[in-house]
Amino acid sequence: MARSGTCFAPPTKQDYGFEDIPGLKAVVFGDIDTPLSTLSSMSEAELQQSPFYRNWAGPQGLREGCVTKFVHTSDRIGLVSFTTRASRGAITAEEQRFIALLSPHLRRASLIGDLLDQARVTASLYRATLDNLACAVVLTSEDGAILYANGRAEAMLSTQQPIFSRNGILQAQNPITARALLTAISGAAHADAALGARGIGLPLSAAGQPPAVAYVLPLAEGTARAAFRPACAAVFISTTISAAPPSEAVLTTLFDLTPAEVRVLLAVGGGLTTQKSALSLGVGENTIKTHLGRIFAKTNTTRQAELVKLVSDIGAPLSPGAVPLDIA
Template identity: 75%
Template sequence: MSSYMGFVEARVVVEGLGGEVLYSIIGGIYDCVVNPEGWTGVMTRITEAVDAAYTTIALASTGDNRGRFAAHSPWDAEKMRVLQEDYDFDAIPGLRAAVDGDIDTPVATLSLMSEAELQQTPFFQNWAKPQGLREACVTKFVHTKDRIGLLGCTTRTSRGVITAEEQRFLASLSPHLRRASLIGDLLDQVRITANHYRQTLDYFAVPIVLTGADGAIVHANGAADRMFSEQGPILSRKGQLQAQNPVIARALLEAIASAASADDLLGSRGIGLPISARGQPPAVAYVLPLTEGTARASFRPACAAVFVSTTTSSSPPPEAILTTLFDLTPAEARILLRIGSGLSASESALSLGIGENTLKTHLNRIFAKTGTKRQADLVKLVSDIGMPLAAPGS
């Protein structure tokens, strides 16, 4: 029954005050979540809809007896200042009843007292009457353990009392104001946290790039932006993080995808990727997952952090690079380095102190993992990877 009555009341509001107006104002309320500058316009539209003089949104601490205006439609700025500074909840007729009353329930001043009683109050005599104002209607739309939110509309003496239909209209806005304020709180926390993290990341001289699971760049610190503008050692292409070498570019994206899924293999495939092009100083990319928590929430949909080091000491051993790129065993990586440097199979076996049959067994596995067929392909593969790989003993 209550749901039906709510529907009937909504129909009355829509039909009486105009459905398009109501829906437009509700849409404007939610628009203000991402663009708070729009609140003045929304307050103005509410003012016009209920034929008020002005409309306010006031926020107050539950431990305080005063509110501050978060937004209001155009009105005399000095009068608004006096209203906030000189009058507390108990000094404004009807306001205490709204603060202590039920949420989403408009309270009109002249529903609590007669007009004669209202006109005898100091507030009316000193503040409302000189401005040609009559009464207010206040709706509490938020009441949490630490905050109260109030929507107030104040009318001029030239019009009648606030009607039941107008009160229903204001009540219909209250849940949307509440949702918008709570969403806005969450967004403000995220913005503050994200800004804090951005400032922190910008302090690092090391390039840091936060990416989505597909390598899409979500955030790059200042050092990373400079690296992109200098075209390396890693690049931004159509908003995606890329390495200049195709083999390493593929491994980088695989490592990022592993980070996104918290893959246990990340430790062997995502650490120490050589990303410098031929002729460039050594550079290494380290991929780390962004764990579920504040940092990840602040930069959604980022799920991986890529750190780029260009210090020589950070370059991993050549064997580690090859195990990372191709999932080789340490023994297979050592063989690939020998073959890739131009040694024959027998020379490589002798260098490593293993039999030629053992080397051939490893070599077949290397061919399968690297997608090659001949030793000459391995020579070209190692050459294409370039620095920081080096010939054994060099």
């Protein structure tokens, strides 16, 4: 059989309606993985009298087609068609069985494509969030390999101050800190209790250079970590001290928190009591306590004082004029 990737060649799509293509309607409204040949629904004489055959199929030396539906969801229908030349016989039952066996593989390929598209969209949203940060952020694997660097971090890497890349591995200009940085990153990968979710601050700059500090934090298991796999650590590089709290998007990215959990973390991490947090957010104290339990688990903390330290340590304001992104 001569193959056609779709039963809609451009001239057909322009010149014929849905019901004018022989056999198409029956396939669209029929079952998936059920091939239907044109001559199984009409005689050859009827086919040859159709405008579709006289004006399109016949002049191209074609005889009949066989179409099967391999995807049917709320937003699309996937069809594949095979067309025979006029010089050969009608499509056989064995050939239709072969197409039926092929159909599930086409559906699997389509679903895999969907998953890859979703992963690309998710990763793109997270990249946009990190690029909006005013501080440098580098995501690394367990051995310190640089997997992603936002705009500020790329600028530092290009000037090799206060960080640089050696064979793709993140390095600090301060020789005393260089080994400690990689040790902290490795600790983040294994959820080292000594490192904790509040991270660890390490001086990056060498003598005579402007001060710079790296905060190494574990990248929580969840959507963000999956988007940058095999990233396991987030290295925030600060060259200024800021009292501004981190944005909701930053906390969502780091710890895979829900929007409600982020709001509670910012309130409690900002020093408010459970009662005042409840009043501030317009919810009950029991709701705050429920969210806190989940926040403690996701951030590997146990006390409010640790949450206050966490929010203070990762304070990273958005770049001026940047529009915060809701990526929850």
